[in-house]
Amino acid sequence: xxxxxxxxxxxxxxxxxxxxxxxxxxxxxxxxxxxxxxxxxxxxxxxxxxxxxxxxxxxxxxxxxxxxxxxxxxxxxxxxxxxxxxxxxxxxxxxxxxxxxxxxxxxxxxxxxxxxxxxxxxxxxxxxxx
Numbered sequence: 001x002x003x004x005x006x007x008x009x010x011x012x013x014x015x016x017x018x019x020x021x022x023x024x025x026x027x028x029x030x031x032x033x034x035x036x037x038x039x040x041x042x043x044x045x046x047x048x049x050x051x052x053x054x055x056x057x058x059x060x061x062x063x064x065x066x067x068x069x070x071x072x073x074x075x076x077x078x079x080x081x082x083x084x085x086x087x088x089x090x091x092x093x094x095x096x097x098x099x100x101x102x103x104x105x106x107x108x109x110x111x112x113x114x115x116x117x118x119x120x121x122x123x124x125x126x127x128x129x130x
Contacts, residue, residue: 017041025097027051029117034097052096056089057115058123059107084126086111088118 017040026035026044028051037046062085067078084107087095101107104126115122 025099027114027117052090054088054090054096054114054118054120056121056123057111057118058087058089058095059111059126060085060087061104061126086114088114088120 020041021039023036023038026037026046028034028048031048032051033048034051035044035046035048037044039045061082063080063082065078066081068074082102082104084101084104086099086101086107088097089095099110101110108124108126111122111124114120
């Protein structure tokens with residue numbers, strides 16, 4: 001019985017670690033640095049690096065039809081989905097950072113914040129809503 005409890009507790013601990021793990025990017029505007037991190041149970045692992053000069057913050061959108069494959073368990077949904085990307089550019093034509101968001105307002109708010117804090121130009125390339 002003791003072994004069963006130990007295995008169960010071990011599985012729960014491992015499951016909680018997996019569920020609370022994610023990755024992201026932190027930008028320190030004051031010290032002009034960034035960190036791409038992996039978070040495991042709230043602890044962010046990664047090294048700070050110097051932030052290159054960002055000249056342009058651009059928001060773009062992409063729409064597509066999303067369909068779920070029927071699996072007999074979850075509902076099969078399909079419909080038009082629009083994703084918004086916030087792209088940060090330096091002198092290159094290729095973005096240095098790319099952030100994907102699902103909401104237009106949130107993407108624009110994030111882009112305005114980044115452009116303001118990085119003293120960069122803001123370019124919005126999102127369709128107007130009817």
